[in-house]
Amino acid sequence: MKITSIIALFLLFNLNIFAKLICPVIPLPNQVEKNNxxxxxxxxxxLTVNNESLEQLANYLQKEIHVRYNKSIPITKKERYYNINLRLNKHKKKDVPxxxxYNLSVTEKEIVIESNNSEGIFNGIQTLLQLINSGKKTGNIVEIEGWEIVDTPLYQWRGFMLDESRHFFGTKKVKQILDWMAYYKLNKFHWHLTDQHGWRIDIKNYPKLSRIGGIGNYHDELAKAKYYTQQEILEIVNYAKDRFIExxxxxxxxGHASAANKAYPEYSGGGSKSHPEYTFxxxxxxxxxxxxNILREVDVLFPSQKIHIGGDEVHYGNERWSDLVDVKQLMKREKLKDLKEVENYFFKRIADSLxxxxxxxxxxxxxxxxxVPANETILFWWRHNRPEQLKIALARGMAIVMCPRYPxxxxxxxxxxxxxxxxxxxxTLNSVENxxxxxxxxxxxxxxKINNILGIQANLWTERIRTENRLDYMLFPRLAALAESAWTAKNNKDFISFSDRIKKDFILYEKNGIYYFNYQDRKKTGEPKY
Structure with a gap:
């Protein structure tokens, strides 16, 4: 055998040993020690809690263990020999939690999840669910390996954006995505509900927005109107809230206003040949x-106190602005020298409304x-080829979410x-590894070193995604890779370790009917066309 082959086998053997010592959790916790x-x-x-405020979380854990692993765990006030304890710790007034x-400890006698905030307890629960999934199962028992974990997120904004204007997927699919976001400790769901190809949220003051603006999608402009009722919106918002997802x-x-303008053309600012009726x-x-008025209704439905107003690619369809009497009068009155200043005027007025x-x-x-006021603005940096936009936001002290096209x-x-x-x-090639x-x-x-970068986010635009299979294929397991990039410190990350840990989730994807991309065996799941 050649020396290079021997070295390769040696490295592979040692990597396998290393992988077995790694905590089988995604995202990888930041401080981990295995005990015996x-x-x-x-x-x-x-299952016990030390604070009444944790009872809802205990119920969540109880249900998840029952649904996932067919184990019925009672919630009691008296501890027994085998306890799962949720503990909310008080912190001093001077401390900023x-x-x-969260901290998680697994010993022979008990499992303890503790934090000084409920979201931390919830994240610890997700880690525990993954440890249970990796445990040795014999008959009616699961043996969970012992770990001492002290875990802290790298970023406070760990986000994913789904575009449902171009293609609509519905309540059941959104809830499934929220479940997996929670499992991976992602906590921001950016919901792109309006664009050129469809208006997907019911607005009671302007019912034609959904009834007419909801007609069509990217591939079929006459497709039956699809949109979320306000009751469905509230249901999904509450579902996400229970999972600590905003x-x-x-x-x-x-711009991107064609669907709205189809419903209420009196508010249109025109468009271009390739982007008709594109602007307000x-x-x-x-x-x-x-x-x-629209934003007021949206504000009632979403308690996050955050509304994304887009603001991108206005130049694709604002060529008629120069000819509009209303715009000419505006420019004269406000002394605006060009259409970019008109655009910025628009942002300022909408910002005032928000x-x-x-x-x-x-x-x-x-x-x-x-x-717009920098201290009240969160900027989403998406154009990796326009670094000057990030520099401007940093210099102005704006809060920033990084979501560059690559990767x-x-x-x-x-x-x-x-x-x-x-x-x-x-x-670009936005591989799982990238x-x-x-x-x-x-x-x-x-x-x-002192900056306002809140975190990171991945965006999934759906021009080329018509079916759930295609959606799953493009989302999983990149969602897991995103989660580890958003949570785990850079010096703790290792792609070989991640690739070993993700294998257990491939099995879960299959059980959940998720048509994922198996980057380790590309022939296993072929690429759906739609």
Whole structure:
């Protein structure tokens, strides 16, 4: 045998040993120590809490263990020999608790999850569910390996955006995605509900937005209207809240407005040949009343106090603005020298409306230059080829969510053998590994030690995604790679370890009917066309 082959076998053997010592959790906890204990989950196990505020979380854990593992664990006030304890610890007034951080200890006698905040307890529960999944199962018992875990998130914003304007997927699918986000400790669901191809949220003051604007999708402009009723919105928001996920709706403006303008053409600012009726008219006062009324209803439905107003790619369809009498009068009255200043005027007025609703202003990185209050704005940096937008936001002190197209656009190809989607040779290849290796330091931008980067987010646009199978294929397991990039410290990350830990989730995907991309065996799951 050649020496190189011997070395390769040696490395493989040692990597396998290393993998077995790694905690089988995604995202990988930041401080982990394995002990020699084994906790036996059996009919004697009980679940206890030290604070009444944790009873709902105890009920959640009880139900998840029952549904996932067919084990019925009673909640009691008296501890037994085998206890799962949820403990909310008090902190001193001077301390600032790290939201989401938790400690987890697995010994022979008990499992303890403790934190000084409920979100931390919930994250510890997700870690425990993964440890149970990896445990040795014999008959009616599960043997859970002993671990001492001290875990803290890298970022407070760990997000995923789903575009449902171009193709609509519905309540059941959104809830499934929220379940997996929770499992991976992702906590922000950015919901792109309006765009050119469909308006997907019912607005009672303007019913034609959903009834007419909801007609069509990216591939069929006459498809039956699909949208979420306000009751369905509230149901999904509450479902997410139970999983400590905040939902941020996006109502795109002043561009990407074709679906809205189909319903109420009197507010249109026109468009271009390739993007007809693409904008709202920034010169009409009635437009601001109309949009503010919409935002008021959206504010009632979403308690996050955050509404994303888009603000991107306005130049694709604002060529008619120069000819509109309303815009000409606006420019003269406000002394605006060009259409970019008209655009920024629009942002300022809408920002004022959001602030009166006590909402943060969320927008894509085109808004970095706009006259909006920096301390009330969260900027989403998506154009990795426009680093100056990130620099401007950093200099202004804006809060920032990093979601650069490379590697955070999940509609982009993830493998060189993939056939459908934006050509990776022209754009980028957003592989599982590239998502995993994301770092805010990868873009040649000097980021100060004290900065306002809240976190990271992946975006899934659905021009080329018509079916749930295609959606799953593009989302899983990149969602898991995203989670580890958002949670785990850079020096604790290891893609080989991740690739070993993700194998157990492949089995869970199959049980959940998720048509995932198996990047370790590409022939196992073929690429769906739609």
């Amino acid at each position: 204990n084994v906790f036996t989950l059996n009919y004697n196990t009980v 790290i939201i989401g951080a 939902i941020i709706p996006e109502i795109d403006m002043p 008219n920034p010169g009409k006062d009635s437009v601001y009343t109309y949009l503010t 602030l009166r609703l006590d909402n943060k202003i969320l927008a894509w990185d085109e808004v970095a230059n706009a006259d 955070m656009y999940f509609d982009y190809m993830q493998d060189s053998l993939q056939v459908y989607g934006p050509d990776y040779k022209k754009f 998502v995993y290796k994301f770092s805010q330091d990868n873009y040649g931008i000097e980021i100060p």
